[in-house]
Amino acid sequence: MLNIFEGDRPIWQNILIGVGLFMVFVIGFGVPYLAFNFGKVFTKNPFRQILPTPNIYAKATPKPIDQINQSKGTYNVLLLGYGGDGHDGALLTDSIIVIHVDTITKKAALISIPRDLWVSGNHKINAAGINGFQNSGPVVQNVIGLPINYYVSVDFGGFIKIIDDLGGITVQVPKTFDDPFYPITGQENNVCGYSNDQVNALKAQYSGTALEEQFPCRFEHLHFDVGSANLDGVTALKFSRSRHGDSDFGRSLRQFAVLTGVENKLISLNATGKLNDIINTVSQIVRTDLDAGTIKSLIAVFGDPKAYTIKQIQLTTDNVLNQGTAADGEYILYPKAGMFEYSEVQKYVSGSF
Numbered sequence: 001m002l003n004i005f006e007g008d009r010p011i012w013q014n015i016l017i018g019v020g021l022f023m024v025f026v027i028g029f030g031v032p033y034l035a036f037n038f039g040k041v042f043t044k045n046p047f048r049q050i051l052p053t054p055n056i057y058a059k060a061t062p063k064p065i066d067q068i069n070q071s072k073g074t075y076n077v078l079l080l081g082y083g084g085d086g087h088d089g090a091l092l093t094d095s096i097i098v099i100h101v102d103t104i105t106k107k108a109a110l111i112s113i114p115r116d117l118w119v120s121g122n123h124k125i126n127a128a129g130i131n132g133f134q135n136s137g138p139v140v141q142n143v144i145g146l147p148i149n150y151y152v153s154v155d156f157g158g159f160i161k162i163i164d165d166l167g168g169i170t171v172q173v174p175k176t177f178d179d180p181f182y183p184i185t186g187q188e189n190n191v192c193g194y195s196n197d198q199v200n201a202l203k204a205q206y207s208g209t210a211l212e213e214q215f216p217c218r219f220e221h222l223h224f225d226v227g228s229a230n231l232d233g234v235t236a237l238k239f240s241r242s243r244h245g246d247s248d249f250g251r252s253l254r255q256f257a258v259l260t261g262v263e264n265k266l267i268s269l270n271a272t273g274k275l276n277d278i279i280n281t282v283s284q285i286v287r288t289d290l291d292a293g294t295i296k297s298l299i300a301v302f303g304d305p306k307a308y309t310i311k312q313i314q315l316t317t318d319n320v321l322n323q324g325t326a327a328d329g330e331y332i333l334y335p336k337a338g339m340f341e342y343s344e345v346q347k348y349v350s351g352s353f
Contacts, residue, residue: 063293074103075302076146076147077152078150079097079151080093094126095255107308107309108311110312116332171254173229173254173257182219183219208330208331222239236261242254321333322335
């Protein structure tokens with residue numbers, strides 16, 4: 001049986017810290033517990049990396065929380081995963097998840113928003129954070145009708161490092177899939193041996209994704225069979241990001257499988273002394289507007305995480321979205337109620353709690 005106590009601190013609280021940070025990439029619950037009874041947390045700076053500072057959490061004074069939110073008992077945290085240095089579209093967010101917590105009903109909802117959703121300004125929602133991740137909040141709020149109180153973001157390089165530091169993870173692949181067009185980093189402009197005239201001819205004939213697929217050297221073929229799979233950091237990222245194998249909606253299920261794999265590995269490391277090192281490493285690549293005092297206040301307000309029931313909500317073409325193309329042929333999603341008409345989306349979200 002797992003011994004859930006290590007001295008005066010429950011092990012499961014440390015597990016929540018690690019899993020909470022990974023939720024930027026995968027579905028989960030617990031971001032406000034980033035530093036619950038833990039000696040290191042993050043200083044506030046929404047524009048650059050947050051570095052751990054010894055004992056800052058223990059010394060922090062709880063900060064006042066918005067009285068409107070406190071009286072309603074609801075809080076919303078926006079989680080963003082982005083490419084980072086070395087990736088095409090480095091600041092485009094591949095993972096957009098909102099955690100909605102109701103401290104009165106003890107319910108939490110995990111709202112997955114597809115990155116291809118077309119929003120006001122004529123761009124995909126994944127581009128909203130290019131001028132600062134905190135700017136994604138108002139855009140997401142406009143879509144789902146929930147005020148965004150805080151945000152947390154992390155890049156893919158950190159994701160790979162942590163999975164590798166864990167020694168890899170084991171996931172349960174929910175569905176066999178092939179992706180013949182997974183992009184190879186650094187090959188985005190490779191012409192695959194075509195002459196300039198041939199490239200121009202292809203550009204005249206194709207556009208968007210169809211044009212990209214005419215350059216096979218830019219891609220690798222991924223294949224995963226249903227069932228158990230052992231993944232290192234690079235492979236786990238590919239598994240989480242792959243889009244052509246099924247859909248963005250299927251991808252969220254794979255992200256959930258990664259979360260489970262991470263959680264299981266963290267639990268298995270609880271007695272090795274490596275768990276805190278992993279958590280500290282993750283903390284170094286996080287950007288957030290949460291600081292120690294705010295986290296301390298949220299912990300007190302939220303109470304026991306085990307008391308909550310958790311529901312996953314996906315915005316898909318099976319409920320409130322349609323698929324189509326933008327003026328340049330780019331694949332997009334938009335509300336069934338009409339372009340930029342989010343009332344039905346908001347009604348669906350609020351009715352799902």
